[in-house]
Amino acid sequence: MTELRPNQSTKLLQELHILTRDGKLNQDSRRKLKQVYHLFNFIEPLLKDLSLSKSDFTMVDHGAGKSYLGFIIYDLFFKEFGSGTIYGIETRDELVKKSTELARDCKFDRMKFLNLSVEQSMTDGSLPETIDMVTALHACNTATDDAIKFGLQKKSKYMVIVPCCQAEVASVLKRNKSQTSSSLSEIWRHPLHTREFGSQLTNVLRCLQLEAHGYQVTVTELVGWEHSMKNELIIAKFNPDTNKKKAALRLTELLNEVGLNELSERFFTC
Numbered sequence: 001m002t003e004l005r006p007n008q009s010t011k012l013l014q015e016l017h018i019l020t021r022d023g024k025l026n027q028d029s030r031r032k033l034k035q036v037y038h039l040f041n042f043i044e045p046l047l048k049d050l051s052l053s054k055s056d057f058t059m060v061d062h063g064a065g066k067s068y069l070g071f072i073i074y075d076l077f078f079k080e081f082g083s084g085t086i087y088g089i090e091t092r093d094e095l096v097k098k099s100t101e102l103a104r105d106c107k108f109d110r111m112k113f114l115n116l117s118v119e120q121s122m123t124d125g126s127l128p129e130t131i132d133m134v135t136a137l138h139a140c141n142t143a144t145d146d147a148i149k150f151g152l153q154k155k156s157k158y159m160v161i162v163p164c165c166q167a168e169v170a171s172v173l174k175r176n177k178s179q180t181s182s183s184l185s186e187i188w189r190h191p192l193h194t195r196e197f198g199s200q201l202t203n204v205l206r207c208l209q210l211e212a213h214g215y216q217v218t219v220t221e222l223v224g225w226e227h228s229m230k231n232e233l234i235i236a237k238f239n240p241d242t243n244k245k246k247a248a249l250r251l252t253e254l255l256n257e258v259g260l261n262e263l264s265e266r267f268f269t270c
């Protein structure tokens with residue numbers, strides 16, 4: 001059963017429609033709450049680790065949407081910790097306005113929402129030069145790739161990514177199908193396979209890219225998200241001992257083998 005945690009803001013949970021106006025758990029939102037808790041279980045130890053070395057740490061949530069994730073993380077961790085800032089990046093202005101109002105009403109003073117694309121946020125002066133943690137939960141299409149690029153540029157110690165579907169890799173696989181003579185191309189000959197393989201390959205390339213930049217990567221299934229095809233969780237931790245060269249080499253070889261050389265800029269290495 002999904003339980004509310006001690007000290008959770010009732011106002012926040014009502015505004016997120018997790019609690020009804022009379023304080024009961026909304027059955028429709030129960031699953032969403034369970035999912036976010038589950039993700040929070042992965043994120044909490046990373047925040048604790050950050051808090052050991054730094055009090056005023058920063059987190060950016062890309063493709064924040066209604067900022068469910070950011071709000072729950074703030075309520076469960078940042079609020080009591082007493083410092084640290086969460087930034088939500090979102091292209092839909094109405095969602096940014098709503099989240100800004102909700103943060104103000106809940107007195108979550110260290111939550112900021114910016115109406116920017118992930119790409120724009122890389123150069124936007126409202127964000128600090130470095131960001132300690134990046135999250136991207138189902139950030140659409142290549143916004144996930146931009147979130148990774150953002151984390152690399154901002155020297156983030158942690159990146160927690162739950163990718164959405166990405167169409168770019170599958171479309172290049174499809175276009176170059178006839179040019180790939182290797183029997184490997186049978187893996188993506190049928191359109192359904194092109195889409196599925198494209199999706200898996202995209203995440204493999206993302207992991208190699210992260211490793212090539214010195215991150216230690218774990219890939220796991222986000223249990224509790226069974227209803228969604230998009231239930232892969234990638235957690236990357238910067239670790240200077242990672243064998244960057246090997247990953248970069250593997251990435252280049254793989255792009256070459258599957259006829260995706262033109263995407264080498266997307267999955268750039270050092």
Ligand SMILES: C[S@@+](CC[C@H](N)C(=O)[O-])C[C@H]1O[C@@H](n2cnc3c(N)ncnc32)[C@H](O)[C@@H]1O
Binds near residue numbers: 066069
């Ligand atoms: C599928 S929703 C996920 C929302 C939220 N992270 C969640 O899991 O509940 C994706 C969100 O990303 C936003 N988005 C799409 N492309 C974006 C981009 N390039 N930069 C910033 N936000 C983007 C969309 O407007 C949408 O709100």
